[in-house]
Amino acid sequence: MRFILLSTLILGLSFVTFAQQISPIAPLPTKKQIQWQALEYYGFVHFNMNTFTNVEWGEGKESPSNFNPSALDCRQWARIAKASGMKGLILTAKHHDGFALYPSKFTTHSVAKSPWKNGQGDVVKELAQACKEYGLKLGIYLSPWDRFHPAYGTDAYNKIYAEMQKELLTQYGPIFEFWYDGANGEGPNGKKQVYDWPLFHAMVNKYQPNAVQFSDNGPDIRWVGNERGYNYETSWSPINREEIYPGYPKFDAYKNGQENGTHWVAPEVDVSIRPGWYYHPKEDNRVKSPDSLMKIYVASVGRNANLLLNIPVDTRGLIHPNDSASMMGFADLRKKSLINLLNPNSTKIQVSTTHNSTYLFKNLLDTNPASAWAPNLRDTQPSIQMKLSNPVLSNTLMLQEPIALGQRIKSFTVEIESENGEKWQIKAKTIGNKRMLTFPERKVKHIRIMLDEYRAQPLISNLALYRIISTRNESLFH
Numbered sequence: 001m002r003f004i005l006l007s008t009l010i011l012g013l014s015f016v017t018f019a020q021q022i023s024p025i026a027p028l029p030t031k032k033q034i035q036w037q038a039l040e041y042y043g044f045v046h047f048n049m050n051t052f053t054n055v056e057w058g059e060g061k062e063s064p065s066n067f068n069p070s071a072l073d074c075r076q077w078a079r080i081a082k083a084s085g086m087k088g089l090i091l092t093a094k095h096h097d098g099f100a101l102y103p104s105k106f107t108t109h110s111v112a113k114s115p116w117k118n119g120q121g122d123v124v125k126e127l128a129q130a131c132k133e134y135g136l137k138l139g140i141y142l143s144p145w146d147r148f149h150p151a152y153g154t155d156a157y158n159k160i161y162a163e164m165q166k167e168l169l170t171q172y173g174p175i176f177e178f179w180y181d182g183a184n185g186e187g188p189n190g191k192k193q194v195y196d197w198p199l200f201h202a203m204v205n206k207y208q209p210n211a212v213q214f215s216d217n218g219p220d221i222r223w224v225g226n227e228r229g230y231n232y233e234t235s236w237s238p239i240n241r242e243e244i245y246p247g248y249p250k251f252d253a254y255k256n257g258q259e260n261g262t263h264w265v266a267p268e269v270d271v272s273i274r275p276g277w278y279y280h281p282k283e284d285n286r287v288k289s290p291d292s293l294m295k296i297y298v299a300s301v302g303r304n305a306n307l308l309l310n311i312p313v314d315t316r317g318l319i320h321p322n323d324s325a326s327m328m329g330f331a332d333l334r335k336k337s338l339i340n341l342l343n344p345n346s347t348k349i350q351v352s353t354t355h356n357s358t359y360l361f362k363n364l365l366d367t368n369p370a371s372a373w374a375p376n377l378r379d380t381q382p383s384i385q386m387k388l389s390n391p392v393l394s395n396t397l398m399l400q401e402p403i404a405l406g407q408r409i410k411s412f413t414v415e416i417e418s419e420n421g422e423k424w425q426i427k428a429k430t431i432g433n434k435r436m437l438t439f440p441e442r443k444v445k446h447i448r449i450m451l452d453e454y455r456a457q458p459l460i461s462n463l464a465l466y467r468i469i470s471t472r473n474e475s476l477f478h
């Protein structure tokens, strides 16, 4: 009898525990996609033959003798990247002209033929060592389009590309991201290559299973749809991945992702700190300012994407001082701006309902992306109200969903009231990993968030109120 009672109790308890958990809604991110999303900001380095020929796209006919940096120092890149808050660096190991920055056995067009270090150098190796020293992750860009390789346009090229992947994936330690661009132009023999994407993806999955793969359609993370430094306001991580491919001509129709997309493939915003991807001396005074980088940050990380900021390394093989000054200015603005002004002691939070004790509103201010508040299932107008007993000068509200459980919120409304009674209403659609909503800078005393539509029981993991400033300590918005 005692045994039966005990078993019933255990069964009952486990049912309660089970009922407490809110079920995920597909598609879901994998563990490596969740880890990637947490990186938020990392760098791109376009440095290759084009740096020396002063063009954006080489033709594959350039002489390797052009490649001769006078003072190449990957430790300088890593030091600046680390100090500016980047979490990793992705290097153009091979661009469209086919020149490889490492001595590959599968092409004759590489640093091995250059005068740099008498053909004994390896930029990938130097960067891998520098990243390790500075605690940065290393990523690889290996352009499938190759205007040099004699095999380009034939089946043999796919195998050659895969062998080059293998070299890069096995000789330089852990790789966090593998980057395929969408260009697929004419090769030297006038042919267009039919790429063996399943083969390329399998190489990364085999040799670096923890690396995410980027292209127009993933498989793990996707191109945002422009190179100007912003994501679109409505941004779904799910997308019908199988309907598109790298270089897909009607990509515009997919730029917002898809509410009912089949796969989780979150967007990445790639943008250069200068007009070009490669270094051109005439652009030395056209480096984006810290204020402009901060706006890019809000429109990328603040719109459910990660930010990949390109730094064109110069002909010496160094980051130019104008670029590093801007990167450091941007880091300083993030440090001063991204301070949560919602003080738990002076913010009174009221929620319409609570699902149960696992999903309490106190989770909203704990900064943990996994814990969350959830309303009761029967709540038809879930909402959060925050009253600030000490109104704070602010201009941005940040919201997060716990993405491990899937992206849920389809539309929401925010009402903001200032100390002197001015009111704004902001209507928005998606949140995803992170959403930043900007408004005219005022001393805010009251915020109401109403969740209007959702794909499944809604969850909010974190909220923050920021005062995002320019280098002149003015509001960056409005």
Ligand code: FUL
Pocket: 056, 181, 182, 183, 270, 277
């Ligand atoms: C594009 C390339 O064509 C550009 O040259 C650059 O590398 C950019 C990041 O990707 O597809």
